[in-house]
Amino acid sequence: MTGQMIFFIIFALIAITGAVLIIALKRISHRVVSMAFSFMAVAGLYFLLGAEFIGIIQIMVYVGAITILFVFGMMMTDHRNISFGPDPRKWQQALSFVGVATLLGLMLYGISTLDMHESTQPFVGSVEAIGLELYGHYFIAFLGSAFLLTSALIGAIVIARKEAD
């Protein structure tokens, strides 16, 4: 067992535990914190794969920005009420559990029977290569994402503000 395998197992266990705790915990604030842990472990996986730039972006955007956004969203709404009373959708819960478990089983079966020749030497992409690709082949998509971010900013402000009298 190599060192990379050990780190992969550690990060994978943290990520899966955080994801399960998002579902299982009671208080909303604890759930958001476990989401941050899960995203941090995913960033560690990116570092393990040699994608340092994506790992840094993951920590900045997901662990930094989006978690704070969710904390604000949680504080501005009803976060003390942790239970909505009995769930009238018992059948739907059982049905969705069976459906999701079936989907997971099918996907894991497909992955385990996958026959793929892998490159033994990992490809390490530099930030320069990402920049050249982003401003070369994907320039239109880059401009599109800029428009998307601007419209999301304006839309979020317009939707969330109080109605003007």
Added chain:
Amino acid sequence: MVPVTFFLALAAILFCIGLYGVLTRRHLVIVLVCIELMLNSVNINLVAFSAIGPFANITGQVFTLFVITVAAAEAAVGLAILIALYRNRNSIDVIKHDLLRW
């Protein structure tokens, strides 16, 4: 080197946990958190194929950047809708917001 199938299996597990959360949780913030988890598991796939896939190149990391951008925009607009919904209907229970249900 860790085989790429391990990363695919981890991403599948995270995706299914997120999907189960979206389908069953009742708190709207948690539904949005689970959607972020699903997008994140897709990013693991992209980066794993970009690093150790059969045709390893930089394109997977570029697409991961686009997915992160879309996820950030989605979280911002989703939380704005949530705040407006809470202000108008005074509830963040998913079951209570069935106005558009057929």
